[in-house]
Amino acid sequence: MTRSEHPLSPYSPEDQRLVREFLAAHDVRCPVCAYMLAGTPEAVCPECAEPLRLELTSQSAATLGPWLFAVISFSLGLGFFGTTSAIQVAVFMAHQLNRQSTGVYVFFTSTLIGALMCGVLLRVTIRARPRWQAQPLARQRRWAWGVFASVCVAQIAFAAYWFFVR
Numbered sequence: 757m758t759r760s761e762h763p764l765s766p767y768s769p770e771d772q773r774l775v776r777e778f779l780a781a782h783d784v785r786c787p788v789c790a791y792m793l794a795g796t797p798e799a800v801c802p803e804c805a806e807p808l809r810l811e812l813t814s815q816s817a818a819t820l821g822p823w824l825f826a827v828i829s830f831s832l833g834l835g836f837f838g839t840t841s842a843i844q845v846a847v848f849m850a851h852q853l854n855r856q857s858t859g860v861y862v863f864f865t866s867t868l869i870g871a872l873m874c875g876v877l878l879r880v881t882i883r884a885r886p887r888w889q890a891q892p893l894a895r896q897r898r899w900a901w902g903v904f905a906s907v908c909v910a911q912i913a914f915a916a917y918w919f920f921v922r
């Protein structure tokens with residue numbers, strides 16, 4: 757075994773060399789167990805045996821907030837429209853279908869479409885997390901607030917329809 761190939765590390769000899777050089781010059785703690793790594797001769801934590809690797813990152817890539825805000829907004833929309841649709845189905849089952857007014861069917865179809873749209877957009881947003889985080893932080897925040905506002909407006913519109921127009 758050479759010094760550049762620690763048996764516990766899955767990272768390349770080059771990656772391990774960068775860690776050793778970094779640890780020789782910086783007093784940092786293990787990201788897993790917080791052991792003080794100063795003077796550690798290997799790219800593996802001597803306390804918890806976790807292989808270590810240097811990573812270049814940015815505020816945009818490291819901040820999960822705006823993406824999470826968008827995910828929660830779509831989840832709230834899915835919950836709202838999904839619950840409303842389920843209540844409608846219960847109403848249909850409790851009463852005879854042909855005694856419902858046209859407005860009720862329009863409302864049910866709309867909430868179902870709302871639930872489907874929120875579900876699809878939620879899935880797309882979750883899968884697109886790397887692309888989302890590759891955007892500047894200001895744009896991420898604009899998108900997140902846009903998603904939140906859109907879902908809120910849609911919910912308020914349906915609630916208003918339910919209470920005043922129906």
Ligand SMILES: [Zn+2]
Nearest residue numbers: 786789801804
């Ligand atoms: Zn450790």
